[in-house]
Amino acid sequence: MKDCCGPGYSSPQEAIEAPREKLLYTIAIYTGTGIQKPDYLATVDVDPDSPTYSQVIHRLEMPGIGDELHHMGWNACSSCHDDSSMSRKYLILPGVRSNNLHIVDTATDPRAPRLHKVIEGAEIKAKADLSGPHTVHCLGSEIIISFLGNAKGEAPGGYLQLDKDFNIIGRWENSMGDIKFGYDFWYQPRHNIMVSSEWAAPNTFMPGFDLEEVGYLKYGRELHFWDFEKKVPVESFYLGEDGLLPLEVKFHHNPDSTHGFCGAALSTNVIHWWKNEEGKWQWEKIIDVENEIHPEWPIPLPGVMSAILISMDDKYLYLNNWLHGDMRQYDISDPHNPKLTGQVFMGGLLGKAPQVNGVDVAGGPQMFQLSLDGKRLYVTTSLFSTWDNQFYPDIRTKGGVMVQIDCDPVNGGMKINPDFIVDFGQEPNGPSRCHEARYPGGDCTSDIWL
């Protein structure tokens, strides 16, 4: 990092040229597994020249049980690159069920992160009437976090704003408008736009997935476009049957681009949006993963696309099919016409890859993080404790795994790396489940440029 500057990189291109990642952080849960231990942040050695390569080298336990750690976010990213007083030092780990926000110092000793502060769930409920935290983005020197419910777990929730010292400022948004549900969000400041998506109320998704509740409109099917400076939603797109459970939202990393993408998990489609020449936001479905026939299922099996990711050069979109068991790579150089360029199986219900590198995979590809240079994709297998327990009951005894997929960022293509696998079924306190991953130097799901 240059002496003159704050965290991150001056541009996506500079990020691509950054040194290779040597450590990776992933959360691992015991909540809902039957093991009475706290969830934890695992440090994984991803340096092939290290004697502990492909192993968990440190575990930071949370203070109590029952958090259900899930997604994470940095206190600062490239949006603070011009602010030399800021640094990418703290990782924020929300507990979806407990409502606690854990602030973890990863800079003092990157191999052994330490707990810096806990913002108690009860304080957030009292001061901001929010529960069910999900996505964390830094916002210049401040932080906003989407919460999916109010203090009673009812939708739509809202956004909590923290200052750089992790004090609660209050609600970020000025209005939730007619938004019914919350989930993920991403912003593109040069276009004064934020896009948010919809899962469900905490009281709906936390206990597990009742398919019938989709028909009762308990799950989302809309995308929301916000005036980012005014902090109000200004336009919503009803996606209908093409957009059931629109979850992960990603804009291009190029700050001038208006193109963005969302994976609709249950419909198993990718939705693409952009601003047209008349300045109007448009959307279209660009990828539709067909349901698959399962020999023992009375109805075809949907893929369940719970995550998407855009490479730092904006050339490739990666997606998962958690129930089918495949990871896919699409060339989105023309975002209207994606081309399938890679596919690998790891686990899943179709039985196409029950083992990876000698380890049983109970679950399917779920969360993933791509290296800044676009060559290494780290993939984990657990979705959410209660949903895992419904679809993949064996994960209770086998735990989650982390797999590395080698990706070709020039010609396309992906294959499983034979030398890397982290089996969370072998953890010291018993089988745990890994989910989202982050690199100390920034990653493809954090950095936004002003």
Added chain:
Amino acid sequence: MTEYRVTLSNRDGAAYMVNGRRPLLEQLRDQGVDLPYGCEYGGCITCAAKLVEGHVDQRRQVALNNRQIENGYVILCVARAVTDITLEIGVESHDKLYRNPFLDPLKPHELKADIATPEDV
């Protein structure tokens, strides 16, 4: 104050006395029973246990569907004893709590209370 006896059938019949005012989770944990929990307001099923005998008041729970209730599940973080009860606790009691929603759909009367329709008689 009226006290009730809570017997844990899968902990060698260990018994604890509780009152009817405070949730079972809090009172059992205070007496050293190691129980799972998550949200602590009745919105998630991490703390679910199976009620084998007796009755509880769990009007504050919003997590269970009617099939889970029919199968005896109670949400310990909000449930209060109204009689002596026998519970099966922990994930060993969760055999009927989770089901594959595609393979084993709910009937209209088995949905959560706010959307369930009465069973045809």
